[in-house]
Amino acid sequence: MEPEAERAPSPSGGLTAPAPPEQVEALVREAVAEVKADRTRLMDVVQAVQKRLGYFPDAAVRLAAGALGIHAVEVEDMVSFYAYLDRKPKGRFHIRLSRTPVSLMSGAADVAQAFEKAIGVAMGATSPDGMFTLEWTADIGMADQEPAGLINGTVVTALTPADATVIVAALRGSPIGDMLQLFPGSGSDGVSLPRADVASSLGQVGPILFRQSGRGDGVRAALTLAPEKVIEAVTKSRLRGRGGAGFPTGLKWRLCRQSVSDDHYVVCNADEGEPGTFKDRVLLTEIPDVVFDGMTIAAHALGARHGLVYLRGEYIYLFRILQGVLQRRRRLGLLGANICGQEGFDFDIRIQVGAGAYICGEESALLESLEGKRGAPRDRPPFPTERGYRHQPTAVDNVETFACVARILENGPEWFANVGTGESSGTKLLSVSGDCKHPGVYEVRFGITLYKLLELVGAPDAAFVQVGGPSGQCVAPKDFGRRIAFEDLPTGGSMIVFGPGRDVLDVARLFTEFFVDESCGWCAPCRVGTTLMQRSLDKILGGRGTLADVGALESLANTVMRMSRCGLGQTAPNPILTTMRNFPTAWEARLRPEAFLPQVTMRDALAEAVQVQGREPAGETVAE
Amino acid sequence: MSEESFTFTVDGVPVEAREGQTIIQACDAVGVYIPRLCHHPDLEPAGHCRVCTCNVDGRRSSACTMPASAGMVVESNTPSLNGDRRTIIEMLFAEGNHFCPACEKSGDCELQALGYRLGMQALPFPYLWPRRELDATHPDIWIDHNRCVLCSRCIRASRDVDGKSVFGFEGRGIHMRLSVDGNCLGETAISAADKAAQVCPVGCILIKDHGYRVPYGKRRFDTQPIGADVEAKRAPRKA
Numbered sequence: 001m002e003p004e005a006e007r008a009p010s011p012s013g014g015l016t017a018p019a020p021p022e023q024v025e026a027l028v029r030e031a032v033a034e035v036k037a038d039r040t041r042l043m044d045v046v047q048a049v050q051k052r053l054g055y056f057p058d059a060a061v062r063l064a065a066g067a068l069g070i071h072a073v074e075v076e077d078m079v080s081f082y083a084y085l086d087r088k089p090k091g092r093f094h095i096r097l098s099r100t101p102v103s104l105m106s107g108a109a110d111v112a113q114a115f116e117k118a119i120g121v122a123m124g125a126t127s128p129d130g131m132f133t134l135e136w137t138a139d140i141g142m143a144d145q146e147p148a149g150l151i152n153g154t155v156v157t158a159l160t161p162a163d164a165t166v167i168v169a170a171l172r173g174s175p176i177g178d179m180l181q182l183f184p185g186s187g188s189d190g191v192s193l194p195r196a197d198v199a200s201s202l203g204q205v206g207p208i209l210f211r212q213s214g215r216g217d218g219v220r221a222a223l224t225l226a227p228e229k230v231i232e233a234v235t236k237s238r239l240r241g242r243g244g245a246g247f248p249t250g251l252k253w254r255l256c257r258q259s260v261s262d263d264h265y266v267v268c269n270a271d272e273g274e275p276g277t278f279k280d281r282v283l284l285t286e287i288p289d290v291v292f293d294g295m296t297i298a299a300h301a302l303g304a305r306h307g308l309v310y311l312r313g314e315y316i317y318l319f320r321i322l323q324g325v326l327q328r329r330r331r332l333g334l335l336g337a338n339i340c341g342q343e344g345f346d347f348d349i350r351i352q353v354g355a356g357a358y359i360c361g362e363e364s365a366l367l368e369s370l371e372g373k374r375g376a377p378r379d380r381p382p383f384p385t386e387r388g389y390r391h392q393p394t395a396v397d398n399v400e401t402f403a404c405v406a407r408i409l410e411n412g413p414e415w416f417a418n419v420g421t422g423e424s425s426g427t428k429l430l431s432v433s434g435d436c437k438h439p440g441v442y443e444v445r446f447g448i449t450l451y452k453l454l455e456l457v458g459a460p461d462a463a464f465v466q467v468g469g470p471s472g473q474c475v476a477p478k479d480f481g482r483r484i485a486f487e488d489l490p491t492g493g494s495m496i497v498f499g500p501g502r503d504v505l506d507v508a509r510l511f512t513e514f515f516v517d518e519s520c521g522w523c524a525p526c527r528v529g530t531t532l533m534q535r536s537l538d539k540i541l542g543g544r545g546t547l548a549d550v551g552a553l554e555s556l557a558n559t560v561m562r563m564s565r566c567g568l569g570q571t572a573p574n575p576i577l578t579t580m581r582n583f584p585t586a587w588e589a590r591l592r593p594e595a596f597l598p599q600v601t602m603r604d605a606l607a608e609a610v611q612v613q614g615r616e617p618a619g620e621t622v623a624e
Numbered sequence: 625m626s627e628e629s630f631t632f633t634v635d636g637v638p639v640e641a642r643e644g645q646t647i648i649q650a651c652d653a654v655g656v657y658i659p660r661l662c663h664h665p666d667l668e669p670a671g672h673c674r675v676c677t678c679n680v681d682g683r684r685s686s687a688c689t690m691p692a693s694a695g696m697v698v699e700s701n702t703p704s705l706n707g708d709r710r711t712i713i714e715m716l717f718a719e720g721n722h723f724c725p726a727c728e729k730s731g732d733c734e735l736q737a738l739g740y741r742l743g744m745q746a747l748p749f750p751y752l753w754p755r756r757e758l759d760a761t762h763p764d765i766w767i768d769h770n771r772c773v774l775c776s777r778c779i780r781a782s783r784d785v786d787g788k789s790v791f792g793f794e795g796r797g798i799h800m801r802l803s804v805d806g807n808c809l810g811e812t813a814i815s816a817a818d819k820a821a822q823v824c825p826v827g828c829i830l831i832k833d834h835g836y837r838v839p840y841g842k843r844r845f846d847t848q849p850i851g852a853d854v855e856a857k858r859a860p861r862k863a
Contacts, residue, residue, distance in 0.1 A: 073805035080794045080803075357796075374793065379671045379689040431736035521774070521793070521800030524673050529713035531798045532749050552748055559711040560686055563674045597748045 018089065024059045039068045040390065042372030043458065046079055055086040081374035081520075083137065083356030084313045091126045091133035093171045095119075097149040097159075099136040100275050100514075101466075101507045102433050102496060107160070108147035112136070114161035114462045138514055139275035140314040142498070143433035144201045144440050153316040156195040163195050170194070198317070200285055204456065206427040206443030208407050209400070209417060209528035215289040216334045218406035223342050230301040231257065234405060237413035238425040242400035243361070244271060244468060244492030245567070246424075249405065252395055256385040257302050259393035264304040266295050266347075267389060267396040269366055273358040274469035275317040275514060276494035279429035280399040282441045284311075284394065285320055287403065288325045292349060294402025297337065297409055298395055299347040307349040308389065310366050313356045322351055349492040357607055358518035362566050363396040365520065376522040379567035393549065399455060400429055400493070420446035424485040428493065432457045434466075435499030450480040450489070459497045464504055464583070469494035470511035471571035473578040474504055490594070504583045505590065508575040509537050515572035526569025529560035535599075540590055544597045550587055554580060630694035634678075635701050647687035648676055649696060649858075655858025657851035659742065661716075661734055663688040663777035664823050668784060672774050673716075674851075675709050675738065675834050701815050710742040718749040719798075721770035722826075728835035729827030731843030735773060736826075737850035752798075761810030764832050765821050772802050772828040782820035785839075790814045790845065 026472050031048035035041035045064050050056050056079055056112045065072040079085050092111065095104070097112055112123055112134075119132045126133040142148035145157035156167065170193055202210065235250025256264060268291065272280040283291055295307045326349055329335040339345045352370055354360050360369045362377035367389050388394020397405075404426055408416045417425040424446035430453070437458025444453065454462050465475045467484075468491040475482065475489070482489050498507065512534050521527045534552040539545050557573035564570045580587055610616060631638050634656050641650035646669065651658050660676040660695075663669055675762040676687040680700040687700070701706065703849075716735060724730050738744075756769035774793070779802075782790040790812045794803035806812045814820060816831050824830070840846070 071789040071792070071805050073789060073803055076794055076803055077792035081796050374796070378670070379686065381691065386661065516797065519797040521795070521797045522672060524675075524716055524719075524773070525713050527774070527800065528719045528752075528800055531720065532715065535750055555747075556711070559708045563677050563708050563712060565671055565674060565686070 019053045019057060019260075021059055024053070024057055025047070025063060028060050028063040028067065032064065037068055039070055040371040042068065042070075042075065042078055043352065043355065043369065046075075046085055047315050047355065050085060053089075054092065055089050057087075057089075059468070061087075066204045078372060078374050081357065083311075083353075083517075085355050089130070091319065092131050093151055094133045094135070095149060095151050096135050096137035096140070097123075098138070098140045098142065098146060099510075100139045100141045100143065100146070101149065101292065101498075101510050102276065103139075103146040104510070105434065105502070106146040110161045111147045111149075111159045111164055114164035118165045131166070137356070138517060141272055141274070141278045141281050141312070141429065142198065143276045143278055143494075145199055150314060151193065151196075154193065154196050155198050155317050156193060157198060157313075159195055166194050198285075200282055201440035202282060202286065203432065203438055203440030204442040206445065208416065208427045209283070209290075209403055209429065209443050210287065211407070214293070214341070214406065214410055215329075216293060216332065217301075218290070218293040218409040219334060220340055221298045221409040222300050223340055223345070227257065227301045227303060230297060230409070234301070234408060235413075237404075237408045237416040238387075239401065239404050239408060239416065240406065240424075240486060241398055241426065242492070243398035244274070244471075244490065246486045246490055249397060249401055251384055253298065253301055254398070255383070256393045256395045259386045261393050262308070263387045263392040264302045264392070265279070265394040266298045266302060266304045266307040266361075266394055267366070267370070267394055268295055268307070268309040268399055268402055269361065269363065269396055270315070270399050271310050271354055271361040271366060273312055273314075273361045274401070274471060274492055274494045275511070276433055276466065276496040276606070277431040277492060279431045279441045279493045280435075281315060281318070283399050283403055283429070284315070284322060288322055289329070290331060290403045290406045291399055292335070292402075293327065293406035293409075294397075294404070295349060296334065296347055298397070298402065299403050302393075302395055304395075305346055305348075307347060308370060309349060309351045310360065310370060311351055311353050312360075313354040319351060319353055326351070333516075357520075358514075359520045360566055362568060365566070366396060367394065370474060374520070376520050377568075379565070392574045395462070398492075421485045421487065422481070423487040428484060428489070428491070430495050431483070431493045432497065434458060434497035435462065435477060435502070436497045444484065446485045447483050449483050450475065453484070453495070454480065454497065457497065459499065461500055463499050463500045463502055464498050466496040466498070466507065467491050468497070470514055470575055471567070473574060474507070474582055476582040478581070484530045504579045504586050505537075505541055508579050509534075509541055511538055511575035512572075515568065515575075519568065519572070523565035523569060525560050525561075525563040526565065526572060529556060529564070529569070530572050533557060533560065533573065537576070540587075544592065544599075544601075545590055546592055546594055546597055548596065550580070550591065598612070630692075631693055632692055632694060632696035632698065634698045637774065641692040645692050647678065647680070647685075647690050647692050647696075650692045652854050653701075653857070655855055656700075657854040658687045659706075659738055659851065660688060661713075661738060661773065662777065663824055664777050664781075664825075666785070666819070667777060667780045667788055667823070667849045669694055670780060672676065672775050673712065673773070675712055677708070680704065685741065687856050689735075706742055709738075710744050713738050713742055714747050714749060716773050717744075718747055718751050719754070720772060721751075721753065727827045728770065728830065729771075731846045732838075733827060734825035734850060737845035740845070741851065755850070756801075759804070759809045760807040760832075762812075762814065763810070764816035765814060765829060766832055767802070767804075767811060767829055768827060769802065770828075771826045773826055774800060775825060777823040777825065778802070778829055781816065785819040786814075788813045788818070788820070790820055827834045 027049045031045040045284045061075045065075045110437045147159045148157040231253045239249045240246040339347045357375045359365045360375040367373040369375040384394045429444045516530045519526045519530045561573045661673040671686045671689045759767040779791040794801045
């Protein structure tokens, strides 16, 4: 049995057998050479090997460490961090279904069941023939077309239970190729799959972002100005970061430019991981050139020669498309040496693909990940503008922010600042999903009320809205008069609508689970606190919660908020705290009247002993 | 290193500091104790435990990583901060398997000592009872992962002081664990004389045959609370 299994892949195409040592060695050597043995490119090395083998074996850990001049424990440290990097063999086809409130509302549970039936294994398992691994995953940026999933690199959307059968049959019948990655329409190494399609779903085009194609216009306008004047224009536009935190972009750039160094870096944060957001996906699909224009303008303003796009692993299907766009820009003189004919203005962009970690949307964790390490946030100060990528001054900005910058340079800061509110100039892209008629991306002027937005998207009877994703707030109808703006309801763009009959606490539980899975583990309050919050919620939602439990949970949640190291932990309690504030009756309805109930029932506590003994305790009935 | 000194305040007490010092370094030097667990004076700070979190000019920051600056206003010894610190210690007790009466580090354990200093009593949380390993493969050192608090002191010491990188993390979130550079500790380059073998705040990394040389009752924190050594440096106030 054993020697047979060593010869992988097996004839059926399965990958349960280990890869032969000489193949692993050749793959690692090739991948390390590709990145010129640069230790900070470990992510690429791991991904290149995994793409061929389906996992990153023990031997590869040792070989990669040796070739990159680091310790095996450091490779393990990095690889074990990311949800989409596997240390053990998985199925040839890795099917990951998105598990979010929206996907479950759209029937993801039935789709999962259909996949389980078609493959013959339960969620979380690999089929015995090594063909399939079936798993749940966090939000994959397709909230407008759930239920959705990833099959290796390919996105499948708007799934029905019937699709599961057809997809599994198509994959079973696919030729055994060397390549594990599938991309939509990638031809010979791909398989034609139903539903392997991402709709663009642009719901409303506003006055700023989607107005014209404008390839290079912003760059040419910027090059007529001195770098300081470009920063001045961005400052004058009052542009604030679009990822959610809202830091003034002009100020960030000024701080970065002031940091003395040989090298400055421009980093585009395309890790859009907040559940319910997908607007960066649409930007990178519809107007990637405008985003790259913004990065190139930043390079001119900061004196940077290198730009990086950190693209979330879930969006790997965009990788080839974006590479094509970059290639075209090089041909057109918009990237590379002497951009737009300006002597000495050299700038190029590399795309780094992530591997499934929400925390990498946090800018300092993103930088760690870019350097080929686990995505653990850094302590600040120093800020990235002073010590960022490779310890050099770095401006990390959101995809949408760069697009705004291009428009500001094309049309002038006054034009931009005239749209929006006092503290929030311009427009905002909102990713709208959930119980509404027209999910999609909406470009709205800052200052729009929730009422107006709900009318626009076809959800006049909304029961509550999650503004800003799980890390944002759960807003009740009494507050639908509030406005989307940094000074009122800030949001990175995620707007999840919930209709009548949805339970805020079910949503809070799913969001809390999300933070448990995505906590990086670096700091104690977030690592342990998120799990303890989940335990407490389980007790309360399991019908065993008392008033004292709710008080204790609130106190715990506040400690996690106050003591955590980064934004993830500081906002992880929001699903609990904002629903306690805005929906107190929903919590009250779950409470038991007793002053105290133990965490575990007597029956559960004795279950193991009862099983071992084969009988219930003699002569007494076990109380609940 | 500039020798220029300046003053900031901690709970209203002026503290003299030098350029380049963190809040905790400056406070330690003058005898103002800020509770901390993962910080070690000989190692680069890492900000894991967050026990040393203070209000710094109104914002929460970890004193081990925050550089001191002139005029900074720091609040540390407040009921609210000490309450949050105690909650973190309680979380760590819930996360691992800590049986103080059966632990050979009892009385010398910084986690236990912080529990006493911060007034921890019965845990308000359910224990998580994780399944964790023991590694006794090395002739002189053993690891009991049940007691690990993921402070990274051994990781930093091995990497930065010993130059061996024997330790690292594995996994993420609540599943994060300490791992070693090899299949087990016995396969690594660590020796009992290494800094990495000496800095564990709890009973996770222990030198074999040393456990009871100092008997219970006569250990560091049996006679005085944790932080008393720092506070002893504080100049007596003038009348």
